[in-house]
Amino acid sequence: MLTIADVREAADRIRPVVHRTPVFTSETLDRMAGRSLFFKCELFQKTGSFKYRGASNAVRKLDDAAAAKGVVTHSSGNHGQALALAAKVRGIPATIVMPASASPVKKAAILGYGASVVESGPSLTDREEKVAELRAKSGAAMIPPFDHPDVIAGQGTAALELLEDVPTLDAVVAPIGGGGLISGFTLAAKGFNPNCRVFGAEPTGASAAAQSKTAGDRVKLDSTTSIADGLLANYVGQLTWPYIRDQVETVFTVTEEQIVAAMRLVWERMKLLIEPSAAVGVAVVLSEPFRALTGLSNVGIVLCGGNVALDKLYW
Amino acid sequence: MLTIADVREAADRIRPVVHRTPVFTSETLDRMAGRSLFFKCELFQKTGSFKYRGASNAVRKLDDAAAAKGVVTHSSGNHGQALALAAKVRGIPATIVMPASASPVKKAAILGYGASVVESGPSLTDREEKVAELRAKSGAAMIPPFDHPDVIAGQGTAALELLEDVPTLDAVVAPIGGGGLISGFTLAAKGFNPNCRVFGAEPTGASAAAQSKTAGDRVKLDSTTSIADGLLANYVGQLTWPYIRDQVETVFTVTEEQIVAAMRLVWERMKLLIEPSAAVGVAVVLSEPFRALTGLSNVGIVLCGGNVALDKLYW
Numbered sequence: 001m002l003t004i005a006d007v008r009e010a011a012d013r014i015r016p017v018v019h020r021t022p023v024f025t026s027e028t029l030d031r032m033a034g035r036s037l038f039f040k041c042e043l044f045q046k047t048g049s050f051k052y053r054g055a056s057n058a059v060r061k062l063d064d065a066a067a068a069k070g071v072v073t074h075s076s077g078n079h080g081q082a083l084a085l086a087a088k089v090r091g092i093p094a095t096i097v098m099p100a101s102a103s104p105v106k107k108a109a110i111l112g113y114g115a116s117v118v119e120s121g122p123s124l125t126d127r128e129e130k131v132a133e134l135r136a137k138s139g140a141a142m143i144p145p146f147d148h149p150d151v152i153a154g155q156g157t158a159a160l161e162l163l164e165d166v167p168t169l170d171a172v173v174a175p176i177g178g179g180g181l182i183s184g185f186t187l188a189a190k191g192f193n194p195n196c197r198v199f200g201a202e203p204t205g206a207s208a209a210a211q212s213k214t215a216g217d218r219v220k221l222d223s224t225t226s227i228a229d230g231l232l233a234n235y236v237g238q239l240t241w242p243y244i245r246d247q248v249e250t251v252f253t254v255t256e257e258q259i260v261a262a263m264r265l266v267w268e269r270m271k272l273l274i275e276p277s278a279a280v281g282v283a284v285v286l287s288e289p290f291r292a293l294t295g296l297s298n299v300g301i302v303l304c305g306g307n308v309a310l311d312k313l314y315w
Numbered sequence: 316m317l318t319i320a321d322v323r324e325a326a327d328r329i330r331p332v333v334h335r336t337p338v339f340t341s342e343t344l345d346r347m348a349g350r351s352l353f354f355k356c357e358l359f360q361k362t363g364s365f366k367y368r369g370a371s372n373a374v375r376k377l378d379d380a381a382a383a384k385g386v387v388t389h390s391s392g393n394h395g396q397a398l399a400l401a402a403k404v405r406g407i408p409a410t411i412v413m414p415a416s417a418s419p420v421k422k423a424a425i426l427g428y429g430a431s432v433v434e435s436g437p438s439l440t441d442r443e444e445k446v447a448e449l450r451a452k453s454g455a456a457m458i459p460p461f462d463h464p465d466v467i468a469g470q471g472t473a474a475l476e477l478l479e480d481v482p483t484l485d486a487v488v489a490p491i492g493g494g495g496l497i498s499g500f501t502l503a504a505k506g507f508n509p510n511c512r513v514f515g516a517e518p519t520g521a522s523a524a525a526q527s528k529t530a531g532d533r534v535k536l537d538s539t540t541s542i543a544d545g546l547l548a549n550y551v552g553q554l555t556w557p558y559i560r561d562q563v564e565t566v567f568t569v570t571e572e573q574i575v576a577a578m579r580l581v582w583e584r585m586k587l588l589i590e591p592s593a594a595v596g597v598a599v600v601l602s603e604p605f606r607a608l609t610g611l612s613n614v615g616i617v618l619c620g621g622n623v624a625l626d627k628l629y630w
Contacts, residue, residue: 044339271587
């Protein structure tokens with residue numbers, strides 16, 4: 001079982017390569033939320049999302065012999081870019097398995113960080129088989145997007161910085177895809193202050209964590225749909241589930257309309273170009289069920305990333 | 316003649332009400348510019364632009380008797396919002412004269428800050444007549460958008476903060492509309508370090524300052540056109556012209572295509588939602604003529620605002 005000590009070690013390990021991102025506030029959003037909000041700006045993190053923390057922690061923790069064989073993952077999103085840069089910074093090869101249908105822009109970004117891209121079929125099985133095949137040849141270490149202790153501890157460093165900057169937080173809110181971010185947040189927040197409450201945020205169209213909480217066991221969704229493309233996980237992880245089950249107080253869900261409105265609000269009023277996944281937590285704190293909670297004067301929210309295709313608007 | 320002492324006094328005067336905005340950097344843009352860039356993030360200033368500095372300085376400097384009569388200006392843009400909030404914070408009335416054709420969004424923003432909006436005809440003469448009429452009735456102080464010593468000194472406080480944070484700057488780059496911002500920047504930068512060079516940035520479609528520099532005298536343009544709507548001045552000010560003439564080394568002009576490309580780049584790579592006027596300076600430092608300049612290791616740029624209509628994209 002991980003503890004905050006693992007998060008602190010991760011923070012020391014990745015400090016030379018990550019940005020300590022700023023914490024922003026907004027009087028307008030405070031008024032709308034009915035409390036003081038503190039936004040941890042991971043959209044400014046290298047590669048444009050918090051994923052660079054977990055990927056860097058995992059890559060830097062490899063011993064030299066393992067590292068020399070490189071790293072591999074499957075991801076069509078932020079984790080792929082994060083692992084590509086983390087490997088480049090350590091000077092080791094990275095291979096990112098992506099479905100042939102993945103966006104050319106994301107493929108180009110990963111190639112731009114010097115990683116190799118290998119195409120696979122679209123299903124999770126297709127991607128996992130391709131990763132296994134590559135590992136059999138190269139011996140590369142698999143760095144999964146969320147279900148890995150080093151990844152979880154790395155993501156927790158964002159919460160540690162947030163709490164160091166705002167020690168009076170009564171709660172933190174993080175979006176949930178596979179659960180890596182919220183597990184790291186739970187570790188850091190509860191370790192920092194056992195009374196700090198932790199809330200999850202999901203789109204209604206990709207609410208594996210909320211449904212699992214209700215069922216009392218991991219629920220696997222047949223399909224997911226949301227503009228919050230970083231949160232389209234069919235199930236939460238094996239390692240992340242216990243954090244969600246036992247330490248996340250509630251997982252709130254929000255509609256696509258709420259997500260779009262929150263994204264536009266943050267763009268317009270805070271001038272921060274967040275991606276839809278980052279708007280999910282904002283939509284939660286502005287929602288009636290969350291506003292009805294008592295005892296929450298100061299709430300931290302992670303604006304998890306800013307990688308949004310700018311060839312169209314969402315409204 | 317103003318000096319850096321006036322800027323320092325303005326800084327003390329407005330400190331309780333303005334944000335000290337952060338300075339951002341970007342490895343990607345440094346590579347593209349061929350030097351180290353330091354971005355003063357006035358898009359995060361209250362009301363979304365640096366204009367709040369000058370307006371606040373002017374409003375706070377009024378004695379109580381004058382203040383009680385209120386303030387007035389004509390502006391369909393950032394200065395109107397800035398003056399409205401500055402007056403609200405001091406608890407005095409503000410009236411903003413806007414052409415009947417002004418955007419309803421901007422009108423709503425000004426009303427939202429508690430100011431009155433009075434409509435006028437579209438020409439400068441129409442607007443000036445309306446202001447004179449209002450002043451004859453109320454005795455309100457006219458706070459113009461740029462050609463006023465307190466406004467100039469107030470805008471200079473952005474440069475002062477930038478130089479305090481990055482004392483090694485070799486140059487600063489600021490966009491020019493009427494010239495208030497660059498005059499304040501010149502005062503602060505030359506006062507802080509006489510060797511600090513000052514460059515101006517204009518759209519080719521609104522290049523009154525560049526043309527005036529060439530002519531050696533103030534040129535009045537018959538018309539202006541650019542998506543950089545904050546810079547659509549037909550001429551630079553009487554008070555601002557001596558700074559531009561004598562202390563701004565060069566005013567560079569950039570095309571609409573360069574402005575749009577720079578704006579998209581800052582949105583995509585820096586995740587900062589800048590307005591077109593703020594992209595003009597970025598476009599300049601990325602342009603060949605600027606890249607060809609020598610002796611400029613560290614260059615400061617002001618991202619002057621983030622008030623951009625988000626109902627369409629510009630590319």
